[in-house]
Amino acid sequence: MKNVTIALDDEVYELAAARAAEKNTSVSSLIASLIRQMEGKRPLSPEEFQRSLEREEELRKRIVGISAKDNLSRDELHRRR
Numbered sequence: 001m002k003n004v005t006i007a008l009d010d011e012v013y014e015l016a017a018a019r020a021a022e023k024n025t026s027v028s029s030l031i032a033s034l035i036r037q038m039e040g041k042r043p044l045s046p047e048e049f050q051r052s053l054e055r056e057e058e059l060r061k062r063i064v065g066i067s068a069k070d071n072l073s074r075d076e077l078h079r080r081r
Helices: 010-022 027-039 046-062 074-078
Strands: none
Touching: 010 027
């Protein structure tokens, strides 16, 4: 384990300390957890983005029988029973 020193303004530190207290953990553990979560949230490569668009198109083609005209009107939606 490495010790790292970071600088946070007072407001950010107070927010981090409060959130850590809510989770019954330390600020250090909270920050480590946030960094681990960011690992999986990298931007998509152009190839990955293209594949996701193609997948979306495939899925949209499989959705049948749903039409906006079939939705309830605002009045029907909010009618009290």
